Amino acid sequence: MPRVSVIIPAYNYGRFLGEAVDSVLKQTFGDLECIVVDDGSADETASVLASFTDPRMVFATTPRLGVSGARNRGLELSRGDLIAFLDADDRWRPGKLERQVALLDGEPGVDLVFTNFVRFTAEEGFLPDQFTYVPELGAVPRRKAAGGGIVIEGNPFDFLIGTREAAAWVPTVVIRKTAAESIRFPPGVAVGEDLHYLLHVAWNSRGLAFLPDPQVEVRRHRNNAYEARDVPANLVRVLRMMETDAPFSGTSAFRRRLGVELAALGTRMARQGEFAQAVESLAGSLRFGEARGAAVKACLAFPPRWLLGVARRRRIR
Numbered sequence: 666m667p668r669v670s671v672i673i674p675a676y677n678y679g680r681f682l683g684e685a686v687d688s689v690l691k692q693t694f695g696d697l698e699c700i701v702v703d704d705g706s707a708d709e710t711a712s713v714l715a716s717f718t719d720p721r722m723v724f725a726t727t728p729r730l731g732v733s734g735a736r737n738r739g740l741e742l743s744r745g746d747l748i749a750f751l752d753a754d755d756r757w758r759p760g761k762l763e764r765q766v767a768l769l770d771g772e773p774g775v776d777l778v779f780t781n782f783v784r785f786t787a788e789e790g791f792l793p794d795q796f797t798y799v800p801e802l803g804a805v806p807r808r809k810a811a812g813g814g815i816v817i818e819g820n821p822f823d824f825l826i827g828t829r830e831a832a833a834w835v836p837t838v839v840i841r842k843t844a845a846e847s848i849r850f851p852p853g854v855a856v857g858e859d860l861h862y863l864l865h866v867a868w869n870s871r872g873l874a875f876l877p878d879p880q881v882e883v884r885r886h887r888n889n890a891y892e893a894r895d896v897p898a899n900l901v902r903v904l905r906m907m908e909t910d911a912p913f914s915g916t917s918a919f920r921r922r923l924g925v926e927l928a929a930l931g932t933r934m935a936r937q938g939e940f941a942q943a944v945e946s947l948a949g950s951l952r953f954g955e956a957r958g959a960a961v962k963a964c965l966a967f968p969p970r971w972l973l974g975v976a977r978r979r980r981i982r
Contacts, residue, residue, distance in 0.1 A: 667721070668696040669747045669762060669839065672739030674732050675701055678753040679709035681884065683716070688756035690719050694763035698723050700739045701753075705729035733850035733858045740849065746842050750835045754884045757836075761880035764813060765839040768874055771812025776844035776870035777821065777863075778814065779833035782881035794879050798830040802875075814876045821873035823918045825864060829925070835859040837881045844869045856896055857903030868913050897930045901946070917955050924949075924956020928963040 671689050675682055682701075689699045700723040703710050714724055727738055736750065747766065751757060765778045784792045796802055806818040817824055825833060848865045850858045867873065904923045908914045931946030950960035 667698040667745045669694070669698075669749055669766065670739075670743035670745035671697055671699045671749045671751060671762075672736055672743065673699065673701045673751050673753055674704055674735030674739065675706060675710050675714075675753040676704040676729070676732070676735070677706045677708045677710065679706065679711075679713045681754040682710060682713045684756050685751055685753050686714075686717060686722075688758075689751060690717075690721065691759055692757065692762045693760050694766055695721075697721060697762065698743075698745060700725065700742050702727060702735040702738045704731070704735040731853060731855055733852050733854050736862075737849045737852070743842070748840045748842055748845060749838065751881075752836050752883075755836050756882050756884075758880045758882065762839065764876055764880070767812035768810050768814045768876070769812070769839065769841065772810050772816060772872065772874060775810070775816060775872035775874045776841045777833070777866060777872075778839050778874045778876070780837045780876040780880035781878055782834060782837050782883050783879045784883045784885050786885045791882075792885075795830075795834070796832070796877065799828055799832045801828045802832060802877075810874050814874050816872060816874045821867040821870045822864065822913055822916075824873060825867045826913075826918045826922045829922075831860065832875070833863055834881070834883070835863065836883065838863070840866055840870075844871075851903070851906065854903060854906075856899035860900070861903050861907060864907065864913070865911065868911075897926070897933055901926050901930050920953045921955035924951075924953030925959045927953075928956060928959045932963045932966065 673685055686699060686701065689697070698721050701714060703714065703724070703726045705728050723742060725738055725742060727735060730738065740748070747769065749762065761780060765780070768778050769775060781794050781796045783794045786792070801824070805824060807815050808818060810816045845866045848862060848869070850862045854861065904926060908923060913919050927946045927950035931943045931950060934943035934946060947960060947964055950956055950963070
């Protein structure tokens with residue numbers, strides 16, 4: 666049985682897929698299976714996959730399910746005791762898995778390890794690394810990991826929910842299957858599905874660790890999900906989904922994050938002239954005492970008549 670199951674959902678990214686698969690097969694840690702789920706592609710994806718003869722490859726074809734459904738199909742097929750993900754347009758650096766597996770082997774109380782990453786474009790090359798935008802990493806209690814890297818001391822869920830510019834992205838993680846056995850990505854959700862999944866995994870995890878140097882290269886192009894869709898509105902939608910059914914929905918950390926995101930969305934909508942939706946978002950934010958400071962600050966950024974509109978909406982509710 667392979668030690669690590671790597672899951673790659675692929676939909677019409679045949680032009681990038683070869684690089685992604687190569688970056689998995691050329692890892693310095695070779696005890697793996699690479700599961701590629703062709704999610705109903707209509708481009709050259711099938712022919713790209715046919716060019717790989719490595720026995721560690723596992724192929725699956727599905728009708729169009731979306732990224733969540735394709736990853737879930739990969740999870741069903743996985744046999745390793747560790748789970749990792751890669752997107753079909755991204756790639757790993759060669760030592761990624763070796764270092765993450767070593768950390769997990771040296772820290773039996775850690776269930777999830779993520780790494781830093783860099784974005785790149787065809788025109789600009791490599792851009793600043795992700796951790797540049799996550800100041801929380803500099804302040805979190807920590808210690809050096811036995812197998813290299815850094816262990817975050819404290820609650821894994823509270824850390825992940827508290828970083829608005831996400832520290833952990835799905836293509837950077839390695840997860841013990843024991844912490845994620847029954848957890849799946851939300852079907853039909855294409856933006857924010859990664860946060861939904863990782864928060865549920867973090868809630869089940871005993872410990873969290875990371876590698877501070879970039880081990881993943883995330884390609885930026887015009888077809889990226891995070892470039893093509895309304896990310897703030899979709900993020901709030903996913904958080905509201907979890908508000909109704911997630912085991913952690915009543916925690917102060919979760920309530921604060923949802924309140925802060927509602928305040929940010931309200932501000933954004935107001936600046937776009939969508940005042941009815943803005944009032945609704947800001948009124949929703951004011952429901953959460955944990956985020957009241959952010960909500961009030963957002964309201965006060967607009968004229969008094971605006972604040973009266975939010976107050977009226979709260980009274981109606």
